[in-house]
Amino acid sequence: MVGDDAVIEGATGSWEVVIGLEVHAQVISDAKLFSGAATAFGAEPNTQVSFIDAAMPGTLPVINEACVAQAVRTGLGLNAEINRYSVFDRKNYFYPDLPPNYQISQYAQPVVGPGMVRVDLEDGSVREVGIERLHLEQDAGKSLHDRRPDATCVDLNRAGVALMEIVSRPDLRGVGEAGAYIRKLRAILRYLGTCDGNMEQGSLRCDVNVSVRRPGAPLGTRCEIKNVNSVRFVQQAIDYEARRQIDILEGGGEIEQETRLFDADRGVTRSMRRKEEAHDYRYFPDPDLLPLELSDAYIDAIRAGLPELPDQKKVRFVEQLGLSEYDAGVLVAEKEVADYFERVADGREAKTASNWVTGELFGKLNESGREITDSPVSPDDLGDLIDLVADGTLSGRLAKEVFDAMFESGRPPGEIVEERGLEQVSDRGEIEALVDTVVGENADKVEEYRAGKDKLFGFFVGQVMKASQGRANPKVVNDILRQKLD
Amino acid sequence: MAELTRLTIAEARDRLRGREFSARELAQAHNLAVEKARPLNAIVLETADRALDMAEVSDKRIANGEEGVLEGIPLAVKDLFCTDGVRATAGSRILGNFVPPYESTVTANLWNAGAVMLGKANMDEFAMGSSNETSCFGPVENPWRLPGNGSPIVPGGSSGGSASIVAARAALGATGTDTGGSVRQPASFTGLVGLKPTYGRCSRWGIIAFASSLDQAGPLTRTVRDAAIMLTAMSGYDPKDSTSADVPVPDFEAALGGDIKGLRVGIPDEYRTDELPAEIAALWQQGLRWLEDAGAETRDVRLPHTKYALPAYYIVAPAEASSNLARYDGVRYGLRVKGEDLVDMYERTRAEGFGPEVTRRVMIGTYVLSEGYYDAYYLQAQKVRTLVARDFENAFEHVDVLLTPTAPSEAFAVGDKSDDPIAMYLNDVFTVPASMAGLPAISVPAGLSKSGLPLGLQLIGKAFDEETVLRTADVLESAAGFEAEPEPWWEMTQ
Secondary structure (H helix, E strand, O other), rough: OOOHHHHEEEEEEEEEEEEEEEEEEOOOOOOOOOOOOOOOOOOOOOOOOOOOOOOOOOOOOOOHHHHHHHHHHHHOOOOOOOEEEEOEEEEEOOOOOOOOEEEEOOOOOOOEEEEEEEOOOOOEEEEEEEEEEEEEEOOOOOOOEEEEEEEEEEEOOOOOOOEEEEOOOHHHHHHHHHHHHHHHHHHHHHHHHOOOOOOOOEEEEEEEEEEEEOOOOOOOEEEEEEEEEHHHHHHHHHHHHHHHHHHHHOOOOOOOEEEEEEEOOOOOOEEEEEHHHOOOOOEEEOOOOOOOOHHHHHHHHHHOOOOOOOOHHHHHHOOOOOOOOOHHHHHOOHHHHHHHHHHHHHOOHHHHHHHHHHHHHHHHHHOOOOOOOOOHHHHHHHHHHHHHOOOOOOHHHHHHHHHHHHHHHHOHHHHHHHOOOOOOEEOOOHHHHHHHHHHHOOOOHHHHOOOOOOOHHHHHHHHHHHHHOOOOOHHHOOOOOOHHHO | OOOOHOOOOHHHHHHHHOOOOHHHHHHHHHHHHHHOOOHHOOEEOHHHHHHHHHHHHHHHHHHHOOOOOOOOOEEEEEOOOOOOEEEEOOOOOHHHHOOOOOOOOHHHHHHHHOHHHHHHOOOOOOHHHOHHHHHOOOOOOOOOOOOOOOOOOOOOOOOOHHHHHOOOOOOEEEEEOOOOOOOOHHHHHHHHHHEEEEOOOOOOOOOOOOOOOOEEEEEEOHHHHHHHHHHHHHHOOOOOOOOOOOOOOOOOHOOOOOOOOOOEEEEEEHHOOOOOHHHHHHHHHHHHHHHHHOEEEEEEEEEOOOHHHHHHHHHHHHHHHHHHHHHHHOOOOOOOOOOOOHHHHHHHHHHHHHOHHHHHHHHHHHHHHHHOOHHHHHHHHHHHHHHHHHHHHHHHHHHHEEEEEEEOOOOOEEEOOOOOOOHHHHHHHOOOHHHOOOOEEEEEEEEEEEOOEEEEEEEEEEEOOOHHHHHHHHHHHHHHOOOHHHOHHHHOOO
C-alpha cells in the first residue's frame, strides 16, 4: 500500500518519490562517546569539555561502554542484527568545531546491521521499512557566529557526544510515509530510553535522500538534503526536492548527485556541494581504539532488559484489553500516552479508559496546546472519575462536566463533585416523586403513549432528568417510568 | 661531584639508599652537567629547579624508608611526553609554547617511582627522523666524534636528545619513544642501551602521537640493568589508553643474571643484505659467538617478508601521522598564523608550523589514504604488516630471541643524509620489522667501528617477553664489555 502523496503527477506523467532517511540520534548517556565529559544540553559554552574533546596533544579516546549498550539496545529494538565485531574509523576533514579534525565513526563495519521498522500509516496499513545499519559516531561542537563581530566562536560542549546514525533503506514513498517513519523511529527510541528524540534541541536530526522515478523504473539519481530538523521540514524538503527533480527531468535534464541544504525560511533546498566537490574523508581504522567485540552473553543481557515496545504493546492492547486496532495504535504512538493510559486503565475497564484518554483528554490537550506530560489531570484523578461513573455516583454527562472542571483547576474529581453537589440521585422515593409530577403534568402525552406512541418514552425521561437538574440516575428513572406508564 | 654523573642507575640507587650522597647532590651534579652539555643541543628545556625540588622530596622519602625504585634518579624526558606545567613542543614550531595541564602516564609512573626530571630532550620534529636534524631547535650533536675530527656527528633519531644527554653523562637515563627505531637506532649511534618494549606495554597517554599503532615509550640507559629498572617503572596497564595491555608487569631487573644455556637464538637470513658494511656483519657474527659461548644455540631463521617491511612502514606511519597531526590547526593552542579566511589560516599555520620532513610525511599519508589509492597503498601495507608479524610468529616457534644489527651504519655526519629522505629512511631497515610486529627489541652497544664510533646489536623477542630479551642482552653486554666513552669535548668549548 502506497500513500496518496507517493506519486506526483508531472506534466509528462506520474513520478514516484523514493526516500531514504539517515537519522542522527543523540544517545542518552551521562558521558560522551570517548571521554568522561558530561553531555547535558544547554550548559554554558565550553564547560563540558575534556582534554580529549579538545584534542589536546597526547590525549586518547576510550570507548564509553554505556553508549555501546545504548546502540545495541536500539539495534535490538529495530529488530536488527547486532554485529559481534565492529570497528571505529576516522573520518578526516577540517572544521573548527571538530577539534582533532577527524570524526571517530564506524564505516565499513558498524555495530548494528540490517533491521526493520513497522510503520503505521494513516489508512491503518502497516509498512515495513528496512534499516540498513546503525553506527556509533561522535557529534561535533557548534560554531557560534553571533557572539563577536570579528570572529567565530566555538562551543565544544557537544563535541564528542555519542550519536547513533540510523540509515533506512530507500523504502519510503511520499512525505506521509517519511513523517510516519520518523515518528515511529522516535517512539521506539523513546520507549528504549536511548534517545530523547527532541528535534528542537537537535537530539534527533535527519539527512534525507530523495530521488524520483517513473513507477516501476529503476531507482533514479538521488540528492541528499542535510540536517533537516523537524518532521514538517523533512516533509517540506522532500516535497520541494521531488518537484525540483521532476521539473529537471521533464525539461530533458539530468539529476546530478549532490548534497543540498534545506532553507527552512523559504522552504527550498539549495546546492551545498556537487559530487565532484564531495569530501574525500580518507576513512581508516582508528589506531587508538581496538575493534569492538561483543559477546552473545552481553547482547542477551541487554535483550533481556528491553522494555515492551510500541508494536508489542499494540498487540497486547488489542488482544488482551480488547481495544480496536485504531485506538491501540493511537495510544502506543507516544510512550507517555501509553504510560498514562495504562495507569488509568489499571484495574478498570480498558475500553472506557481508552475512550476517556483519546476522547476527552486528547480534546482538551489539543485545545490548550499541551502535551500529555503537562496534563492538569493526572491519570490517577482520571481513574477516580471513571470510578465515580462506574459506581453510579456520577452520570456520564455530569462526568464530562466534572472532567472539564478538573482540567481547568487540576483538582481531583471527588472535591469537585462534592463542592458542586453533583452526586447522582439514585434514591427511588425521590425519583418516584419527580416521575409522578411529570406524569401528572403531561396527562395528554401519557394518553398518546399508552395509545402506542412508544417514542414518547424518551420525552418522559428527559423531563424527569430536567426536573432533577441532571442528577437523577437514568437507569432508575427508566425503571420507575416503565412501572408508572406501562 | 663529577663522578656522580658517571654512575649507572643501579649504582646511584644503591648508593643513595646507602646515604653515600643525597638525591639533591645527585641532582645538582646533573644540573651542572646538563648546563655544560648545552653545546650538544640535547635539551630544549632545562628544569633545574624542578629537579632540585623533586630531589628534596626524594631525600625525605629515602629518610623515611619510603623510596621508590627510581628514587632520586635524574632523568631526561623526550619532548614528546607531556609533563604537567612544563612546555612540550615535540620538536615542532607548531606547538608554540604549549604547556600541557596534564601528565603522561609513563612520566607519572616515573615520578611516582621517585625519578627526578632534569629537562625536556630535543628530538626530530614529531619523532619523524633518524638523525635528530628535523627539530625546530636545530640538530642535536652526538657526544661521539670521529677521533681527530671535530665535525659534528648525528646522535640518530628521533630520540636523539635523549641519547645524546645520557651518552654525555649528563643524565642517568632518559625516556625515548620508538615508532620505527627511534630508541634503538640512537642507542646504537651513541653507545647506549635502548629498549623498545612490546606495543601495549607502556601507556601512550600523554605522549604526543606520531603513528598510534607503532608508538611505544622506551628507556635509553647506559646498561641493560638500568633499562630493566626503568622499564619496570614505566610499564603498566592504563585504562586511559585502549591499546595498553592489561598484563602483569614483572620486575624486569630480576630477569637479569640468569644463564642462557640452551636459549635458542635465531639469525634472520634476510638481514644479511649486500649493503651491510663488513664491519657490522663481522660484529653481528661476533655477537653470535658471544651468545654461543654463553651456552645459547644459534640457528638460521627465515623472515621472508622483511624486505617489504620498510616500504610498508613508510605507508602506515605517515598515514596515521597525517590524521594525528590534523589537530595542529591554529584553532585551539600552539601557533596560529592569521589568514584571510579559515582555510587560509589553516594553510599558513601549518605551512609555517611544520618543517619539511613532517610536511612530506603528512602529504604521503594523506595520499595513501585517499580514495582510489587506499587499497593499493594503505590496505596493502596493512596486509604486509600482518605477513611480517606472521614471519616473526613462525620464527618464534623455533627460537626464543633473534639477533640482528641495530642499524646498517655507524653514526653519520650532520648534513650527510638530510637531503636524501630515502637514504635516511633506510637507516630504519633493521628496526622497523619488530615495530611493525609490535615486538620488544633492544639495542646493546657491542663495539666500535673502525673509525671509532659505537655500534649496537639488536635482540628481538616474543610479545611481552621482555624478560628473555633483557636476560640475553645482559649476557651480550657482559661479553661485549663495551666500556668506551666519548671525549667530553663540549666541556672544553665553554
